[in-house]
Structures are given as structure tokens and as C-alpha cells.
Amino acid sequence: MEAREQWRSSLGFMLAAAGSAVGLGNLWGFPYTASQGGGAAFLLLYVLVVLVVCLPVLVAEMVLGRSTESSPLIAPIKIGGRLWQPMGWIFVIASCGILAFYAVVMGWTADTFFHSLFLGLPKPEEAGAFVTSLSTGSSVFLGQLLSLVLTAVVVSAGVRGGIEKLAKWSMPLLFGLIVILSIWAATLPGAWAGYKEFLLDWNLDELFNPKTIRLAFGQAFFSLSLGIGIMVAYASYSNKKSQLPKEALVISGMDTIVGILAGMITFPIVMTFLGQGEIQKSFVQTLFISLPTGLNSLGLTGQIVAVLFFGLAFIAALTSAVSLLEVPVSSLIDRFGWNRNQAVIFSTSLIFLIGIPAALSDKILEDMDTYTKLFLQLGGFLICILMGWFSTRKYDEDLAGCNSKIRVRRYLKFMLRWVSPIAIGVGLYVSVFDLVKPAVT
Numbered sequence: 098m099e100a101r102e103q104w105r106s107s108l109g110f111m112l113a114a115a116g117s118a119v120g121l122g123n124l125w126g127f128p129y130t131a132s133q134g135g136g137a138a139f140l141l142l143y144v145l146v147v148l149v150v151c152l153p154v155l156v157a158e159m160v161l162g163r164s165t166e167s168s169p170l171i172a173p174i175k176i177g178g179r180l181w182q183p184m185g186w187i188f189v190i191a192s193c194g195i196l197a198f199y200a201v202v203m204g205w206t207a208d209t210f211f212h213s214l215f216l217g218l219p220k221p222e223e224a225g226a227f228v229t230s231l232s233t234g235s236s237v238f239l240g241q242l243l244s245l246v247l248t249a250v251v252v253s254a255g256v257r258g259g260i261e262k263l264a265k266w267s268m269p270l271l272f273g274l275i276v277i278l279s280i281w282a283a284t285l286p287g288a289w290a291g292y293k294e295f296l297l298d299w300n301l302d303e304l305f306n307p308k309t310i311r312l313a314f315g316q317a318f319f320s321l322s323l324g325i326g327i328m329v330a331y332a333s334y335s336n337k338k339s340q341l342p343k344e345a346l347v348i349s350g351m352d353t354i355v356g357i358l359a360g361m362i363t364f365p366i367v368m369t370f371l372g373q374g375e376i377q378k379s380f381v382q383t384l385f386i387s388l389p390t391g392l393n394s395l396g397l398t399g400q401i402v403a404v405l406f407f408g409l410a411f412i413a414a415l416t417s418a419v420s421l422l423e424v425p426v427s428s429l430i431d432r433f434g435w436n437r438n439q440a441v442i443f444s445t446s447l448i449f450l451i452g453i454p455a456a457l458s459d460k461i462l463e464d465m466d467t468y469t470k471l472f473l474q475l476g477g478f479l480i481c482i483l484m485g486w487f488s489t490r491k492y493d494e495d496l497a498g499c500n501s502k503i504r505v506r507r508y509l510k511f512m513l514r515w516v517s518p519i520a521i522g523v524g525l526y527v528s529v530f531d532l533v534k535p536a537v538t
């Protein structure tokens with residue numbers, strides 16, 4: 098058998114994992130979700146969920162991959178026995194489901210990028226036609242296909258030659274661009290109003306609103322790419338010596354900072370050009386209509402900003418899509434002995450087909466987004482049980498082997514056993530309750 102590939106460096110691993118985490122979920126999802134969940138209350142809850150609930154799970158998911166050196170489909174069986182096989186399937190099915198609709202939104206992003214670059218931005222009276230051209234007709238399929246093909250090309254080039262290489266040049270570029278854009282957004286007349294709406298709009302009741310709780314949990318898992326086997330796959334290529342707790346902290350820190358910076362770009366733009374209320378209309382409305390139309394009033398500067406922003410979003414999405422595709426691909430290689438190219442072609446074609454309903458209907462796309470988020474939390478819950486209760490020896494050995502501090506390990510283990518599973522359980526319960534409620538009343 099061929100030796101298992103490894104990341105060239107621990108920085109490469111971190112950048113690839115951060116690349117998975119930072120994506121459309123941060124740039125599109127985060128500001129929009131925050132506006133739906135009561136601004137600052139959502140933000141506070143989100144940060145708490147990330148630091149207290151998700152971080153221990155992130156480390157455990159990585160340990161699951163590293164200690165078994167296996168793909169997400171096989172790792173749960175290797176560490177916990179046959180009984181855990183369904184967990185591997187949940188990982189594979191959820192990643193295919195997410196990539197299926199994610200590629201559609203990537204396609205819209207690419208379309209808006211090319212439109213901004215070559216044709217300019219839509220005027221307010223052209224906004225309707227602009228959206229129709231974006232989200233209907235053959236251009237949607239073209240965008241979806243282009244996005245999947247690019248993703249497939251990177252993944253088929255392998256862990257070092259494809260995924261790590263892409264992350265190494267794109268992540269620094271992404272950070273640079275996002276900082277520049279947030280500085281620019283700070284100079285807009287509506288900047289302060291935007292920050293206020295996003296960061297300072299305190300309404301403590303929102304903290305107990307089931308919808309805010311559902312959004313914060315869903316967004317935290319989605320944004321960290323957690324509970325879906327990606328970190329299993331990525332960590333299975335990682336070095337036994339690298340300190341996973343520290344790396345997990347850096348990855349989640351970068352992800353959260355990018356989410357907040359994204360809000361500090363979009364909120365000022367929307368408040369300057371369109372006013373309150375606009376950001377809450379819908380996911381599609383805010384980012385693919387309001388943003389380009391708003392920026393149109395700035396002439397050339399607006400066009401440059403739009404090109405940078407949508408280009409940036411596409412690259413961020415690509416590094417996330419690549420990680421999603423790696424889950425079924427590494428699983429097929431591991432389970433059936435296929436070669437990488439076969440696995441890539443098969444998985445990509447299947448994902449394209451699953452994404453067709455989402456390409457045809459925004460409503461189906463939003464539903465896929467909402468429901469797959471529940472899978473991530475279920476995956477996260479199972480990781481807590483498997484690593485915190487069933488395979489504790491392997492978990493301890495792995496973390497002890499990389500010399501992480503005993504205090505840190507004790508804290509993580511305690512949280513993994515007692516706090517994260519209970520919190521995720523409550524989060525899942527509240528989320529399901531919130532989702533079925535409209536049907537009941």
C-alpha cells in the first residue's frame with residue numbers, strides 16, 4: 098500500500114483547515130444570520146458557542162482523524178467498532194448534501210463577479226432583471242458546474258499538491274483583502290449605523306429566543322466546518338507532533354475574526370446605500386442584489402470593491418468546497434481502494450445531480466441549508482460521545498503524545514464529556530422545536 102500523504106507543514110494544515118472554515122458561511126451567512134437573530138445578542142451567543150461548546154469538539158474531531166489515520170467513513174469504526182458505522186455515513190452524506198447547494202451559491206458568486214468585472218453593476222431599476230439572470234436559467238447550471246469542476250481539479254491534485262497549495266496562497270490574500278475592505282467600509286457615512294445594528298444592538302430577550310439559539314448553533318457548526326468529518330480527513334494527514342488544541346484555537350479564532358470583519362463590511366454598505374430592513378429581507382436579496390446595487394452609486398470605486406469582494410468570496414468558497422469534497426473522496430479511496438481520480442469524478446458527478454433541485458429553486462436551497470445544519474450538530478454530538486466516553490484512552494494518548502499542556506487537556510476533556518454534549522443536545526432540541534413550531538401553530 099502507498100504511504101498515507103501528509104501535509105508539508107503544520108502551517109499548511111492550519112491554513113487548509115482555516116480555508117475550510119472561512120467561506121460563504123462567514124461572508125454571506127454570518128452578517129445575514131446576525132441580522133435575523135438580533136445583532137449583538139446573536140454575536141454573543143455565537144462566540145460563546147464557538148469557545149465553550151465547539152472548541153473541545155473541534156479538537157476531538159481532529160484527534161479522531163489523527164489517531165486512526167483514516168477517512169471519515171472508516172475512522173469511527175476503527176476507534177469505536179462496527180456499531181459506529183452510521184456516524185461515518187452521516188459525515189459522507191452531509192458533506193455531499195452541503196457541497197451540492199454550496200456549489201450553486203458559489204456559481205451565483207462567480208456570476209456576480211464576472212458581471213461586476215465586465216458589465217458593471219446594476220442600477221436600482223435593473224436590480225430585478227439582474228437577479229433573474231443570476232438565479233434562473235442556464236447560467237445557474239454553468240456556475241454550479243464551473244464551481245464543482247474547479248473544486249474537483251484541486252482535490253484530484255492531492256493533499257499537498259492541490260489542497261495545501263491552494264490554501265497557502267489564497268488564505269493570506271483573503272485576509273489582506275478583507276482587512277482592506279473593512280477599512281474602506283469604515284469610511285462610509287453609514288459605517289457607524291451599520292456597526293450599531295450589527296455589534297451594539299443589545300436586546301437581551303433575544304438570547305432566549307429559540308430562533309436566535311438555533312441560528313447561533315447552526316452558524317457556529319457550519320462556519321467551523323464542524324461535525325461533518327472534514328477535520329477527521331484533514332487531521333488524518335497531519336503530523337503526530339503538532340499540537341492540535343493550539344491549532345484548533347487558531348483556526349476558530351481566524352474564522353470568527355473573518356465573520357466579524359465580514360459583518361463590518363456588509364453592514365456599513367447596506368446602511369449607507371439602502372437603509373435598515375434591507376439586510377433582513379433574504380439571503381439572496383441582501384448579498385446578490387443589495388450589495389451590487391448599492392455599490393453602483395459609487396461609480397468606479399464601487400465597481401472595484403464589488404470585483405474584489407465577489408472574487409474574494411469565490412476563493413474563500415473554493416477552499417471550503419475542496420474540504421467538503423475531500424470527505425467522500427478520501428472515504429471512497431479508503432473503503433473501496435479506488436484511486437483519487439476515480440473517487441473525484443464519481444463524487445463530483447453525484448454531487449452535481451443532488452444539487453440540481455437547489456439550482457432550480459431558492460426555497461429548496463434554503464431548506465437544504467437549514468436542515469443540513471442539524472446534521473452537523475448531530476455529528477458533533479456523536480463525536481463527543483465517541484471520543485469523550487467510548488474511546489477515551491485513544492483520545493488521551495493522542496493529545497499526550499503531542500505535548501499539549503496537562504491543564505489544557507483536562508479542561509478539554511471535561512468540556513467534551515460534560516458540557517459540549519449537553520449544550521449540543523439542548524441546542525438540537527431547541528432547533529428542532531423552532532423548526533416544527535410554525536407547522537404546529
Ligand code: PHE
Nearest residue numbers: 118120121122123319320322
Ligand atoms: N465553513 C464553511 C463556510 O463557512 C462551509 C462549510 C460547512 C464547509 C461545512 C465545510 C463543512 O462557508
